[in-house]
Amino acid sequence: MPESAAGQPCYHCGEAIPEGSDYPIRSGEATQSACCRGCQAVAQTIIDSGNADYYRLRTDLPKTPEAALDALKALALYDLPEVQEGFVKNDGAIKDxxxxxxxxxxxxxxxxxxxxxxxxxxxxxxxxxxxxxRARVRWDNTRIKLSQILESIRDIGYHAYPFDTGRQEELFRxxxxxxxxxxxxxxxxxMQVMMYALPTYIAGDDGSMPRxxxxxxxxASLLLTLPVVFYSAWPFFQGAWRDLRLYRAGMDVPVALGIGAAFAASVYGSFTGSQDVYYDSVVMFVFFLLTGRFLEMNARKRSAEAAETLVKLIPAAAVRLPDYPAARTEEAIGAVRLSPGDFVLVATGATFPSDARVVEGHSSVDESLLTGESRPIPKHPGSEVIGGSHNLGSPLICRVERTGQDTVVSSIVRLLDRALAEKPQLAQTADRIASHFVLALLVVAAGIATYWAVVDPTRAFWITVSVLVVSCPCALGLATPVSLTAALGRLTRIGLLSTRGHALEVLAQATDFVFDKTGTLTDGLFRLREVRILRGDKDQALQLAAALEQGATHPIAAALREAALEGRDSDALPHVQHLAYHPGLGVEGEIDGQRYRLGAPEFAAPGETFSLPEGLTLIALADAQGVLAWFSLGDGLRPHCAELVAQLKGLGVRLHLYSGDRPENVAALARQLGIADARGGMHPQDKLKAVRDLQAAGAVVAMTGDGVNDAPVLAQAQVSIAVDQGAEAAQAAADMILLSSELLRLADGVRIARKTRRIIRQNLAWSVLYNALALPAAAMGLVTPWMAGIGMSASSLLVVLNALRLANHPTHQHPTPQPPTPAQMQPRHESA
Amino acid sequence: MSILYLLIPISLAIVAIIAAIFLWAVRTGQFEDMEGPAHRILMDDDDPPQKP
Structure with missing residues (x-):
């Protein structure tokens, strides 16, 4: 066994092995070292089961598994028949x-x-x-239980949760x-019809091909075209029939007419041997059209997925405490059976079964399913937790607040569904134009058929087919909705949820952004704003302050610690002796033989003063010789606020800051951010009037604010964005909700909205240009049906692919938060 | 040229066989995971024996 494994990477997870740990792994003759008990157990299980090749084959390191979680009880829940009802299919003793x-x-x-x-x-x-x-497992219930399967997955360091595949998923598959x-x-x-058609084209009419x-x-071509027309192209006929029955002229009508007529004429030609055949044109046309539809379908699926992922993460079972607080008897229950008021126990690493309020315990929770960011959020008694989020810290007892359809996650899914279902003006216009276009096209085609029947009856038929096939209202009927869907999906994935169909369109036109201050631009949390050094250097002063406040929990201590450590481990801080707390005043202690005081000026540095801006709290750090540094703390700006202002200005948007806070605070903030129009001390009705004034001057106003307090102003603005976080988000009556805590997503939202508008316009322009060139050419008999097929299909593909660019629009500056992938939801291990 | 009377029916039969294989592949879910098999082919050596 290697004696000095410390500092080397762990055999299983690759983390450095801490000093003094001894977790050997037997691997045949050799011995490897692990960093903790969790890794040791997992690696030993993997090797003992004969799967040591895993370590040779893997290309990425796994997360460090948690050591000995008390999760067996939770897993046993999944064996209950009423819990299994939702997600297990029975086939005799075999379950699935x-x-x-x-x-x-x-x-x-x-x-x-x-x-x-x-x-x-x-x-x-x-x-x-x-x-x-996703895994699909089938097992014999007489020989193994589901909980044993889940446990054995845990043994090798992974987590598995059953989920209800649901009707929707099955339908999509x-x-x-x-x-x-x-x-x-x-x-x-x-492919095969082309093979048969080519010799005919090469031979031409010179008679070298025997009759x-x-x-x-x-x-042979007819035989191959039959399944293409009657199976592959069937949805077009169905669509056309549906449209005709409703006295509508949809996109499928000319498509179905073109395919049907060309096929019928070719069959007639084959039997009489008199006419040209168009089998090659028919099959090619169908193939390209289907390719376009297939791409569109995948885009729709990706947009819907962003929302669906949320629902699936709600676990199937829960642990209820029926007699709480009198007794703590635990009872397993299906999550669907929970009702508001029940008390549930949520173990470490488990998922909250419904929206709830913490009544006992302290922990941190991963809410990345909602915000797209996997930053742990601390929870204490009284905090709200959202069903589907992950408990990362210690076990919590919670009171169920909302279940089923009332939960935040369900409301978010509903809001997104509504936004997808509501057709914005743009799409409605496109639909109407497409319908008129098709009607006009049918009339024109009839006219052209009549004309050519008189002038040259032998060419009349294929010219009419070409006209029907070549015209393409797809930019109107297909590309506009695809663009909107792709953009909505993209926005949801970056944490900006649209709840109304028109939000995207109006956001693109917004000329003025109005911000609220508290809770919108500032986070309402205490933060270190300014450090003034009198002696020594800044880093040292911060280190000393943080060391003195090491054990304290009040907001000032937290702000100082955060500023000093910037995410580093607290072990780096100097050691403090003779620490003494003076409640309400400050703290006193000895570091390296020197006595330091930290706290209110009258405590740490009596007699000395320091002028500071309004609304800030002043803290002094002093030693025996006097003040070393002044710290001013206050309600901090949210991260990237200044960048957001700069980016929005860069997009040509005018900015306004309307707040109920003291005018001097608002003015100071506005100066710092560079917002020209800043007004403080405003009541909601003042804000309302100010927004009305802007609108009277012709502005399209996007109001960004706190969804609850600013409700009337939000309603007055053309598009409103609520920046609430957490549970109230879904209740906000806003057109869009910023679920992410990253403010820059607002600027990304404007960019995506404008890009959507640009892409829709490009598609419309292309459609007009294409039809203006292709229709007359086809009417004059310059376009054969196969050329028409290629032209129309290529045009459809072009607009759909153009629209799909939206689905991958990059976000600015910061790495794109992905939708909560299971890997991100994995709780991070604190090395024990 | 009369060989075409044999070749064309053969080509039709081949297309039919390919179509049947393709439909079978779709039905058995081989198009549901487009990434996994590419990796799996590198790893799948002999399957471990089932424990009793």
Whole structure:
């Protein structure tokens, strides 16, 4: 066993091994070292089960597993029939469930989990989808329990939770498989029909191709085109029929007419041997159209996913304390059966089953499902927690506040659904124009058919088909909704939720941004604002102050510590002796033989003064010789506030700061940020009037504020953005809600909104240009049906791909927070 | 040229076989995970024996 493993990377997780730890792992003849008991246990299990290859194959290091979590009780819940009801399918003794796997970082994890699960006696099959990080497990319930399966996944350092696949998911899977099948049939048909068509094109009309061979090729093509028209293209016929029954002219009508007419004419031509055939045009047209639809479907799915992920993270079971606070008997219950007022115990690493209020215990919680950022948020008795978030610290007892449809997560999903369902002006206009366009097109096609029937009857038919096929209202009917959906999905993923359909459109036009101060630009938290050094250097002064306040919990201490450490470990602080607290005044202590005082000026430095801006608290650090440094603390600006102001100005937006706070505070803040129009001491009705004045001058106002207190002003503005955080967010009556704590997302939102508008305009312009060129050309007989098919399909693909650029719009300056992936939800281990 | 009377039906049969294989692949869910198999092929050596 290596004696001095300290400092070396842990065999399992790669973290440095702390001094004095001794966790050997036996691996055949050799011995490896782990950093903690958790890693040791996991690595030993992996090696003992014959899967040591994992360490050779992996390309990424796993997170450090928690040591010996008391989670067995929680896992046993999943064996209850009423809990399993939601997510387990029964097939006799064989059961079947889908699991969300957390902690998967590379392909070797998938390999390890699959092998490990398949080794378990009683497990019939285990398949893991690498893209979605979902596992599907089938097991024999007489030989193994679900809780044992979940536990054995825990043994190798991963976490698995069952989830309800839900009808929606199943529906989408079927829809996607059907689309792939249609696309495949059309693609195969297209390739082979082209093979038969090519010799005919090469031979031309010079008679080098015998009539009988040509007929043979035609019938072979007919045979291949049949499934393409009657299976692959079937949705177009269905769509057209639906539109016609409702006396509407949708996009599918000319498409179906074109396909149907060209196919019918080709069949007629094949049997009479008299006319040209268009099988190649028909199959190619169908294939390209289906490709466009397939891309559109995937874009829709990605947008919806952002919201769906939220719901799936609500666990299926909970631990209820029926007799709390009298007794602490625990009882397992399905999460759906919880009702408001129940007390639940949420273990470390567990997920909150519903919205609740903490009644006992202190912990920190990962709310990244809501905000997209996995920063732990401290929770104390009285704090609200959101169903679906993760308990990272110690166990909490909570009182259930809201369940089922009333929870924050459910409301957010509902709000997003509403936004997706409400058609904004832009989409409505596009729909209307598309409908008129199709009607006009049908009339024009009839006119052209009549004209050519008189002038040159032999060409009349294919010219009419070309006209029907070449025209493309897809930029109107297809690309506008795709753009909007892609943009809404993107915004949700960066933590800016739209609750109304028009929000995106108006945000793009906004000329004026009005901000509230407290809770919007400032965070209402104490923070170190300024340090004035009289002797020594700033770092040293901060270190001393933080060391003196090391054990204290009040906000000033926290602010000083935060400023001094900047995220570093508190072990770096100097050691304090003879520490004495003077309540209400400050703290006194000895560091390296020197006596220091930290606190209110009259305590630490009697007789000395320091002038400071309004609204700040002054703290002095002094030694026996007098003051070393002054610290002023106050309600801090939220991070990146100045950058937000700069970015919005760069986007050409005028900024206003309307606040109820004292005018001098507001003025100071406005000067600091560079906002010209700042007014303080305003009541809600003053704000309302100010916004009305702006609007009277022709401004499109985006109001950013606290969703509850600023409700009337939010309603007056053309588009309102609530920056509430946490539980009240979903109740806010705003058009958009900033769920992320990152203010810069507002500027990103404006950018994405403007890009959406730009892309929709590009698509409309392209559509007009394309049709203005292609329609007359087709009407004059310059475009054959196969050219028309390519032209129309290429045009559709172009607008859809252009719209999809929105789904990946980069965010500014900071790394994009991804939607909460299971890996992020994994609680981080505090090395014990 | 008369060989085409044989070749074209054969080509049709081949297309039909390919289509059938493709549909089978879709039905057995082989298009649901487009990333995993690429990695899995590098790792899947012999399956471990089931414990009794």
């Amino acid at each position: 469930a889908s699991l969300i796997l957390e902690g998967i970082v590379c392909a070797a994890c998938v390999w390890l989990n699959e092998r490990h699960l398949r080794q378990l006696p009683g497990v019939v099959s285990a398949d893991i989808n690498f893209s979605t990080r 079927k829809e996607r498989n059907a689309a792939i099948r249609r696309l495949a049939i059309a693609g195969l048909g297209m 009988d061979i040509e007929a043979l090729m035609r019938f």
